[in-house]
Amino acid sequence: LLKSSLSFVQFYSSSIQFIFQNFVTTNVSDNGILGDPFVDCGDNYIEVRFETRNTFSGLVFVEDHLTDPSCRSVHAENISDQGRNASIKLGFKSCDIERRRSNNPRGMFVTTSIIVAFHPEFLTKNDRVYVVQCFYMELKKVLEKEIQVRMNPPPLQTEQMQMPVCRYEVLDGSPTGPPIFYAVIGQMVYHKWTCDSDSENQFCMLVHSCFVDDGNGDRVQLIDQQGCAKDKYLLQNLEYVSDLMAGKEAHVYKYADRQSMFFDCQIALTIKEPEQQYCTIPSCPEPPRRKRAEAPLPTNINSTESTEETLVDDKWTIVPNKSNNILEEYELEKSFIIRREQIERVGWFDNNFDLYQDQLCMSSLGFGTIAVMNLVMISTSALFFYGTYKQEYSRTTG
Structure with missing residues (x-):
């Protein structure tokens, strides 16, 4: 922090001392200084500027250092009417500038005496002497700044485990039977749920919430949310062959007046616990008998x-x-x-079965076989009647 001041001699902090001395001159000038000088306290210099009433043609120098070129202003010649400013710039290490430390206030005072002479060779009554003083304040202050330093977070390595691909199949008769899409009432089928996984011994499977419906909103629950069967006549409790395979045999049934049935189930997949050898299967009671x-x-x-x-x-x-x-x-x-x-209701049989009494549908092979058989029967009958007639005719004429 830089502090500059100009004052008269009676003030200690900053002063510009005006010393008036009577000198005998042969020519008295009417020039003079307007206002207060301007002092610039730099980091390693002091600069003083003056505003004069008329054109300044004199010198500005440090007291007792007129002969030192670095301690006086350069004499200007051929100065126009606009040259009304006088100035001098001094370094701290030149011209015997006084530097004095202070404890109260804490800092350093830089002091020198400047003479403004309006005549280039003599001192006149209009000349002035200024004591220029700059104060450089020192601050002893502890500045603190808190910085929180922490380790960079460890990189998170993630890998998406490939989930098993599950399917539901209705097989013919056994777990190894072919898939079926058409069946008759009472036919033995095998309901099979399988999940294929690239990772072995990682997942457990639970089949639950199974329903059957006719496609028109009529739904019947076969297996509840715990994976237990609801009706032994429709589907028994499932058997879990492995961690990712379950199934059970069942007889085919159907809705009356419906040709198709739709099965849907939910499969829950869970991660196997460490050191868990077998998956937990639902413990279900015997399905109710109705x-x-x-x-x-x-x-x-x-x-x-x-x-x-x-x-x-x-x-x-x-x-x-x-x-x-x-x-x-x-x-x-x-x-x-x-x-x-x-069954005993009137019209039930006609409403549930279609009879075609006036139409007969058969294949070309069947139709040809029946036609040949009819031709053979007609030919045989004709020969039989012809032989009988001939025998009777011979007996009569003989």
């Missing part, structure tokens, strides 16, 4: 009557026995079992 009963559905679910499965409004319903549990419904569509009362 039977029809003539008794109506009890109105009080807290009834103490014996538990029985009742078919009401074409849905199987289990009534709890001596329990406060909420009534649980297993919705088994009536379409899987054709009941006697359905």
Whole structure:
């Protein structure tokens, strides 16, 4: 921080001392200094500039150092009317400039005396002497800046494990049978779920939430969310052959008045725990056995009557026995079992079966075979009747 000041001799901090001395001159000039001088305290120099009333043709020099060219201003000749400024620039190490340290305030004072002479050879009454002083303040301050340094985060190496590719197949009769897309009621099929993985002994599979529907929104649950079968007549509990394979045999059934059935299941894949040798398979009870009963559905679910499965409004319903549990419904569509009362309804047979009495459809081979057989029968009959007629005619004429 640089501090500059100009003051008269009576002020210690900064001063410009004006010393007026009477000198005998032969020519008195009417020139003079306007206002206060301008002092520039540089990092290694002091510069003083003056504004004069008229053109300045004199000298500015350090007191007692007139003969030193570095301590005086250069005399200017042929100065125009605009040259009204006088100045001098001094270095700290020249002209015996005083440098004095101070403890209060802490810093350094740089002091020198400057004479402004309006006459190039003599000192006149208009000349001035200035004490120029610059103060350079010293600051003793501890500057602190907190910088938090931490290690670079370790690079995160990620690798996406290839997930297994799963499929659901309905095979003919056994786990090794061919896939089937058409079947008849009662045919033995094998429901098979398989997941293929490039990594061995890494994943476990659970088949759950299996449904069958007719394509029109009628859905029946076969396997619940825990992977347990809901009806033993439709599908038993699954057998897990390996970590990524499960299946079970079942007989084909169908919706009445529907030619197609749609199966959909969900497969949950989990990562095998370290040191886990086998995957955990669901522990399921025996699927419920449902039977029809003539008794109506009890109105009080807290009834103490014996538990029985009742078919009401074409849905199987289990009534709890001596329990406060909420009534649980297993919705088994009536379409899987054709009941006697359905068959005895008027028009049921005509609505479910199409009979074509006036049309006969057969292949060309079958039609040709029947035609040849008819021709042979007609020929044989004709020969038989002809032989019989000839024998009778011979007997009569003989």
